[in-house]
Amino acid sequence: MRDPHGRVGHAMAGLSRLVSQSRVIFITSMTKPFHGPMLFGAITCSLLGLVVWSQVSITVEEPPTVNSNDVFVFQGVTGPTEKTVVAPPGVSSHHAYAVGGPSRLAVLLTEERSNWLGLAHGLKSIGVPFVVTRDYREALKHRVILVYPTMTGTSFPPEAFRALGAVPRNGGTLIATQVLGGGLEEVFGYSETVMASRNQEIRWNRAHPLLERMTDPAEWVTKLNGKPENLIGTYSYGQARGMLGTYPDGSVAVTAKDYDKGHAYAIGIDLGALLLKGYNNRSEGFTTSFDNRFDPTLDVWLRLLKGMYQAGEPNAVTIGTVPFGKSLSVMFTHDVDFTQSMANAVDYAEFERSKGLTGTYFIQAKYIRDYNDDIFFDEQGARYLARLSDLGMELASHTVAHSASFNGFPMGTGEEQYPGYRPFVKTRSKAYGATILGELRVSKFLIDRLGGGPAMVSFRPGELSNPFGLPQALVATGFRYSSTATANNSLTHLPYQMTYDRLSEEEVDVFEFPVTIEDEELPPMGERLPQALTLAKQVARYGGTVVVLIHPNILGHKLEFEKQFYEAVKDRAWFGSIREFGDWWSARNALHVDVSADVHRTTVSINAPRRISGMTLEVPTGWTLLPQKGVMQDGRTIILDVVEQTRVLHFAVAGAHRNS
Numbered sequence: 337m338r339d340p341h342g343r344v345g346h347a348m349a350g351l352s353r354l355v356s357q358s359r360v361i362f363i364t365s366m367t368k369p370f371h372g373p374m375l376f377g378a379i380t381c382s383l384l385g386l387v388v389w390s391q392v393s394i395t396v397e398e399p400p401t402v403n404s405n406d407v408f409v410f411q412g413v414t415g416p417t418e419k420t421v422v423a424p425p426g427v428s429s430h431h432a433y434a435v436g437g438p439s440r441l442a443v444l445l446t447e448e449r450s451n452w453l454g455l456a457h458g459l460k461s462i463g464v465p466f467v468v469t470r471d472y473r474e475a476l477k478h479r480v481i482l483v484y485p486t487m488t489g490t491s492f493p494p495e496a497f498r499a500l501g502a503v504p505r506n507g508g509t510l511i512a513t514q515v516l517g518g519g520l521e522e523v524f525g526y527s528e529t530v531m532a533s534r535n536q537e538i539r540w541n542r543a544h545p546l547l548e549r550m551t552d553p554a555e556w557v558t559k560l561n562g563k564p565e566n567l568i569g570t571y572s573y574g575q576a577r578g579m580l581g582t583y584p585d586g587s588v589a590v591t592a593k594d595y596d597k598g599h600a601y602a603i604g605i606d607l608g609a610l611l612l613k614g615y616n617n618r619s620e621g622f623t624t625s626f627d628n629r630f631d632p633t634l635d636v637w638l639r640l641l642k643g644m645y646q647a648g649e650p651n652a653v654t655i656g657t658v659p660f661g662k663s664l665s666v667m668f669t670h671d672v673d674f675t676q677s678m679a680n681a682v683d684y685a686e687f688e689r690s691k692g693l694t695g696t697y698f699i700q701a702k703y704i705r706d707y708n709d710d711i712f713f714d715e716q717g718a719r720y721l722a723r724l725s726d727l728g729m730e731l732a733s734h735t736v737a738h739s740a741s742f743n744g745f746p747m748g749t750g751e752e753q754y755p756g757y758r759p760f761v762k763t764r765s766k767a768y769g770a771t772i773l774g775e776l777r778v779s780k781f782l783i784d785r786l787g788g789g790p791a792m793v794s795f796r797p798g799e800l801s802n803p804f805g806l807p808q809a810l811v812a813t814g815f816r817y818s819s820t821a822t823a824n825n826s827l828t829h830l831p832y833q834m835t836y837d838r839l840s841e842e843e844v845d846v847f848e849f850p851v852t853i854e855d856e857e858l859p860p861m862g863e864r865l866p867q868a869l870t871l872a873k874q875v876a877r878y879g880g881t882v883v884v885l886i887h888p889n890i891l892g893h894k895l896e897f898e899k900q901f902y903e904a905v906k907d908r909a910w911f912g913s914i915r916e917f918g919d920w921w922s923a924r925n926a927l928h929v930d931v932s933a934d935v936h937r938t939t940v941s942i943n944a945p946r947r948i949s950g951m952t953l954e955v956p957t958g959w960t961l962l963p964q965k966g967v968m969q970d971g972r973t974i975i976l977d978v979v980e981q982t983r984v985l986h987f988a989v990a991g992a993h994r995n996s
């Protein structure tokens with residue numbers, strides 16, 4: 337298996353780097369210890385971070401003074417002047433998710449200190465409207481209730497158990513994770529709960545209708561954990577009468593019991609914790625690849641929840657994941673981190689411009705000559721930068737130092753300024769005078785100032801080195817979108833919202849767009865087009881995202897790949913920069929959809945605090961949109977030109993259902 341953190345040279349870049357042959361060998365030998373930080377579990381990872389940092393700080397050598405010949409100074413350019421302040425950690429309140437009508441799924445929270453934020457972000461990502469409540473009486477106003485994270489004998493008063501237990505009999509849907517007590521065994525259709533913590537995967541019951549659309553073999557088995565420190569609490573349900581999935585030992589992981597109209601499902605794992613493993617990039621042991629492959633671990637779970645919602649709620653209207661009703665979102669992104677790349681980037685940009693595409697160019701503000709490379713962020717570099725901006729491309733940050741040990745950098749003072757900020761990369765594991773805030777604020781300042789485009793919002797670190805403090809550092813420095821993770825170590829092909837310190841307590845206003853396809857794996861990218869197109873097809877079946885990363889260190893087969901990939905997917909794909917898709921995705925994240933019905937018609941109310949173009953809805957079978965301007969229907973998909981603030985749609989519904 338290949339290691340993405342062995343991305344030593346950005347391919348051809350190694351040729352011109354200021355490294356001797358013996359250092360190249362050293363780099364390779366350092367690959368192993370370094371491939372972990374992004375992937376290890378919490379404890380391992382922070383320890384490793386400490387090790388990395390101690391290697392940098394506790395050194396007998398004097399930090400090298402950066403020779404002024406090794407720094408490029410733009411005359412008269414100094415900044416940024418304002419200080420960056422990173423907000424202290426806080427706790428997100430579930431009350432932020434409390435408001436919404438009865439057509440939504442209700443998450444009935446039994447423990448506030450839990451991983452509910454993972455569940456909330458997952459439901460947002462897949463587009464299921466929901467509310468979070470601690471009050472079972474509020475939950476009972478909804479037809480589909482998901483009890484999270486545990487159901488024990490003391491979770492509710494007896495009358496609540498009676499009421500919840502009656503939900504499926506009365507035509508509703510009761511879903512619960514980690515059901516340990518409460519006397520609802522018969523409701524879910526099993527006899528006893530058993531600890532089952534050593535199981536590494538769930539095998540899905542393909543005969544069940546909810547699995548009907550899981551047509552790819554990668555969706556038939558879902559990984560749970562690979563290493564002891566990553567164990568997700570798992571239980572099995574003994575003598576279950578119906579099941580959605582089993583563990584390898586044959587015991588039932590997810591029960592399914594159908595009633596006349598209602599349904600009951602007991603899920604044996606902490607689904608919020610699993611989702612956060614992916615979203616926080618603490619998924620070591622789950623995945624055997626980083627990118628260029630289909631890994632729908634979280635997506636299978638989210639699609640199952642969406643399926644349960646659609647099966648249980650006659651007015652289930654869900655929010656689409658791709659603009660304008662296309663089946664796939666594609667972003668072409670480029671990491672400009674090598675001398676020749678600045679000039680080559682313009683060639684990629686000209687191609688993209690010729691097709692009406694906007695690429696995202698993550699540019700290293702390389703004004704210091706060091707171990708990695710020569711200076712290329714100088715007067716000539718600034719001319720290329722301005723050209724990219726003229727071509728309408730998105731300019732974004734790829735740090736100043738491009739250090740593999742970025743994940744071990746201290747946060748910094750927030751007062752780092754160009755040209756005084758002089759991070760110096762000495763070896764792959766050693767960097768001096770570098771901070772997280774310095775990398776973010778100084779690169780942003782320089783590129784914004786010299787590129788002449790709008791203030792940048794997107795960031796990708798060198799070597800995808802991912803500090804735990806990155807989410808809050810991005811917020812503090814004015815970034816809104818990150819492309820720091822890979823799809824496969826996020827366990828998802830959908831974007832997601834980030835959390836403070838990559839933990840479970842607090843959400844931050846930054847969204848991650850993980851890398852799907854990249855150019856450093858072998859065989860060369862130009863030979864991997866069929867594989868890439870297969871992956872795009874797999875992801876497109878449920879409206880996923882493809883972030884393509886191409887280093888413009890060469891043109892040749894890489895540019896050819898981009899052209900051919902574009903041609904092959906252009907009819908079904910929506911294309912945009914990280915900024916464009918990020919703006920769309922974050923506006924989508926903020927919007928609310930509720931459904932009400934009376935005897936005459938069914939009404940969908942949309943509330944979009946941020947203007948959004950091309951939002952889509954998926955409506956139930958048999959719904960017909962009553963004509964109005966700026967909205968069209970294509971089968972079950974509704975496409976809206978623009979929504980800003982409130983919008984109301986009316987439908988004629990065959991055999992109309994109504995909310996009670």
Ligand SMILES: [Zn+2]
Pocket residue numbers: 346671672673734738797798799
């Ligand atoms: Zn790079």
